[in-house]
Amino acid sequence: MGERRSAGRAQRPRANGKVKMASTATATAPAKAAATDLPLLEMFSVMLLARRLDERAWVLHRQGKIAFHISGMGHEATQVGIAYAMRRGEDWLVPYYRDLALMLALGLTPLEFMLGVYGKRGEPSSGARQMPSHFGLRRANVVSTSAPVATQIPHAAGIGLAIKLKGDERVVVTTIGEGSTSQGEWYEGLNWAAVHKLPVVCVVENNVYAISEPQDRQMAVPNVADRAAAFGMPGVVVDGNDVLAVQRVMQQAVDRARRGEGPTLVEAKTYRPVPHSSDDDDRSYRSREEVEQWKKRDPLLLFRATLQSMGVLSEAAEQAAEAKAAAKVEEAVHGADAAPYPDPAVEGLGPVYVEEIHHA
Amino acid sequence: MPEMTMVEAIRLAMDEELARDERVFIVGEDVGRRGGVFRATQGLFAKYGEKRVIDSPLAELSIVGVGIGAALYGLRPICEIQFADFIHPAFNQIVSEAAKMCYRSGGEWTVPLVIRAPYGGGIGGGLYHSQSLEAFFAHVPGLKVVIPSTPQDARGLLKSAVRDPNPVLFFEPKKGYRLIRGPVTEDEGLVPIGPAHVTREGSDLSLFAYGMMHHYALQAAEIVSGEGIRAEVVDLRTLYPPDRATIVASVRKTGKALIVHEDNLTGGYGAEIAAILADEAFTDLDAPVRRLCGPDIPAVPFSHPLQDWFMPNPNKIAQAMRELAAY
Numbered sequence: 001m002g003e004r005r006s007a008g009r010a011q012r013p014r015a016n017g018k019v020k021m022a023s024t025a026t027a028t029a030p031a032k033a034a035a036t037d038l039p040l041l042e043m044f045s046v047m048l049l050a051r052r053l054d055e056r057a058w059v060l061h062r063q064g065k066i067a068f069h070i071s072g073m074g075h076e077a078t079q080v081g082i083a084y085a086m087r088r089g090e091d092w093l094v095p096y097y098r099d100l101a102l103m104l105a106l107g108l109t110p111l112e113f114m115l116g117v118y119g120k121r122g123e124p125s126s127g128a129r130q131m132p133s134h135f136g137l138r139r140a141n142v143v144s145t146s147a148p149v150a151t152q153i154p155h156a157a158g159i160g161l162a163i164k165l166k167g168d169e170r171v172v173v174t175t176i177g178e179g180s181t182s183q184g185e186w187y188e189g190l191n192w193a194a195v196h197k198l199p200v201v202c203v204v205e206n207n208v209y210a211i212s213e214p215q216d217r218q219m220a221v222p223n224v225a226d227r228a229a230a231f232g233m234p235g236v237v238v239d240g241n242d243v244l245a246v247q248r249v250m251q252q253a254v255d256r257a258r259r260g261e262g263p264t265l266v267e268a269k270t271y272r273p274v275p276h277s278s279d280d281d282d283r284s285y286r287s288r289e290e291v292e293q294w295k296k297r298d299p300l301l302l303f304r305a306t307l308q309s310m311g312v313l314s315e316a317a318e319q320a321a322e323a324k325a326a327a328k329v330e331e332a333v334h335g336a337d338a339a340p341y342p343d344p345a346v347e348g349l350g351p352v353y354v355e356e357i358h359h360a
Numbered sequence: 361m362p363e364m365t366m367v368e369a370i371r372l373a374m375d376e377e378l379a380r381d382e383r384v385f386i387v388g389e390d391v392g393r394r395g396g397v398f399r400a401t402q403g404l405f406a407k408y409g410e411k412r413v414i415d416s417p418l419a420e421l422s423i424v425g426v427g428i429g430a431a432l433y434g435l436r437p438i439c440e441i442q443f444a445d446f447i448h449p450a451f452n453q454i455v456s457e458a459a460k461m462c463y464r465s466g467g468e469w470t471v472p473l474v475i476r477a478p479y480g481g482g483i484g485g486g487l488y489h490s491q492s493l494e495a496f497f498a499h500v501p502g503l504k505v506v507i508p509s510t511p512q513d514a515r516g517l518l519k520s521a522v523r524d525p526n527p528v529l530f531f532e533p534k535k536g537y538r539l540i541r542g543p544v545t546e547d548e549g550l551v552p553i554g555p556a557h558v559t560r561e562g563s564d565l566s567l568f569a570y571g572m573m574h575h576y577a578l579q580a581a582e583i584v585s586g587e588g589i590r591a592e593v594v595d596l597r598t599l600y601p602p603d604r605a606t607i608v609a610s611v612r613k614t615g616k617a618l619i620v621h622e623d624n625l626t627g628g629y630g631a632e633i634a635a636i637l638a639d640e641a642f643t644d645l646d647a648p649v650r651r652l653c654g655p656d657i658p659a660v661p662f663s664h665p666l667q668d669w670f671m672p673n674p675n676k677i678a679q680a681m682r683e684l685a686a687y
Contacts (some may be wrong), residue, residue: 014456041368092433094429097488124468125465126464127464127466129463129466130464134464135467136468136469137471138465138468142467143432143469144465144468145459146456146464148456150454151425151452151453151456151457152452153425153430154421154422154424154425154426154428154429154456155425155426155428155429156424156429157422157425157426157429158426158428158429158430158431158437158674159425159429159430159432159433160429161426161430162433162434162435163433165385165411165430165435166433166435184421184449185421185422185425185452185453185485187419188419188421188422188425189422189425189426191417191422192416192417192422192426193370195417196471219495224595250406264488288641299610314571324544347466350463351463351466352462352463353462353502353504353526354462354467354470354472354500354525354526355525355526356467357462357467357470
């Protein structure tokens with residue numbers, strides 16, 4: 001199984017206090033019967049599209065065509081697993097900046113992503129006021145997020161409170177990196193969710209590094225999910241590179257929240273195979289061997305193998321998915337390249353206050 | 361027309377808004393059964409129940425952060441910070457999140473939120489129960505910063521704040537909670553956020569103040585009127601965005617300006633008023649713009665002689681007016 005309850009069977013830290021990385025992300029057996037009602041090929045296609053868009057953004061940056069990119073690479077399984085446990089269009093999401101695959105699964109288009117990367121007019125998160133990948137998408141119930149980390153967690157608690165006060169049958173999911181769980185905002189938000197038994201699921205996308213700092217510089221426990229006990233909520237560790245394991249854990253957490261039984265802390269263990277952002281150089285803080293070791297557990301490779309073993313993904317189907325993703329990426333890049341920049345007199349000046357909002 | 365105290369007017373405003381709009385709820389420390397440490401929410405828990413008047417964990421940033429989330433979902437939270445001095449943990453939520461949400465999302469997401477915070481010294485509260493923090497926040501586009509000085513304005517401005525679709529920071533002069541009494545009209549009584557209020561007409565100098573200091577300013581103007589100094593008093597009420605037109609119009613008439621606040625001098629709100637006047641009323645000025653403020657020390661000290669030394673009062677204001685009138 002790809003998941004385990006925290007605390008009771010938490011992995012032990014080594015004598016030097018460091019977490020043994022290899023064992024935090026143990027391989028999982030392919031999930032079979034439980035996954036059959038999921039649109040597996042669609043999930044694979046979203047993961048693939050996210051990866052190809054992300055790769056192109058890095059290329060565009062090296063070509064000098066864009067100013068900045070912050071990547072979600074490696075997180076695709078975690079994020080698609082999250083999305084396919086949500087009632088899309090109904091449940092709410094308070095995301096963070098690595099959630100490209102999650103955003104695509106909830107309806108962000110490749111062109112909209114590329115408009116953000118290029119800083120072009122019409123980018124739906126912020127009208128290109130914010131740096132790229134600071135996601136928000138009103139039509140999909142995805143709340144605008146900022147750059148100070150963990151500020152979104154109290155927002156998720158507040159949304160959960162509002163859902164409960166109104167008696168709606170919705171759930172709010174919020175995502176965050178493991179480094180950001182050092183912030184007081186994370187503690188306060190989750191404490192609120194637990195005290196008031198709010199329909200909140202907090203997913204920690206643990207990719208081992210907060211820029212250069214490994215997990216053991218952030219916390220003295222081996223699993224973020226171990227802290228759930230202190231809040232009085234369940235904590236679950238799941239292999240974040242196994243999309244079906246994540247989906248299964250998330251479904252349990254979301255269903256529990258919807259039943260009014262309160263929040264869950266889910267920790268998806270994954271890895272960031274690329275630098276923190278286009279301004280980072282990860283060679284100063286980790287070995288190439290470590291990164292190469294991870295690439296053997298690339299979530300796309302794992303899911304492909306699973307689907308092949310299930311007889312769901314033929315070679316032809318995979319080629320078709322690749323071709324489709326490539327075409328979407330090309331179309332998005334051309335669309336964003338041709339799009340106009342925002343105008344200081346329009347997007348620059350406002351709206352600072354609601355009174356200035358003029359929807360076209 | 362009933363007379364009531366400042367805190368009664370504030371309670372009335374919340375009572376009226378809770379009754380008017382089921383999206384409105386109150387959240388803060390001790391606001392429920394206890395009715396707030398200043399009794400601002402007294403009786404509201406019993407009347408509206410635990411879903412409308414919510415006791416929060418003892419943690420200010422999440423009082424605001426949870427309020428923001430609820431506002432994003434469509435509710436109308438009134439967040440109480442027990443003393444303004446404790447608002448600093450919530451600074452990130454107020455400045456990075458609530459204030460920037462509308463702009464950063466191109467108007468897709470908005471935060472209809474009120475944060476109430478009792479502020480100010482003169483109550484024996486020492487460094488951490490006396491602070492005036494308006495200057496930190498009256499610098500932030502996207503926020504509205506309001507400070508009432510009369511019961512009528514407190515009720516009317518707070519009701520407007522609850523109905524405002526933007527985040528409003530509502531600082532209440534706690535020394536005036538029971539000290540300041542006044543008539544409150546029996547109508548809806550809404551007072552718009554934005555306009556300053558000329559509360560005393562005069563021709564010799566303009567006195568700009570807000571909150572408790574406006575209350576003192578009127579007393580000081582009365583003192584010096586017997587000496588032939590006709591002071592115009594302007595209650596600023598909304599500090600951000602500032603009412604430039606009213607400020608400039610008053611000084612065009614009087615030619616002199618004295619700004620009073622209990623927050624310390626340097627980088628205080630008075631500096632912005634002085635800058636507005638330097639920019640827009642330079643040729644109308646017959647004297648330097650003066651500021652009477654708390655001294656540049658970290659906060660109001662506890663012991664009474666120290667506190668009294670710190671605080672502006674009617675006599676200190678009257679003396680500053682005499683000096684300015686004689687310039």
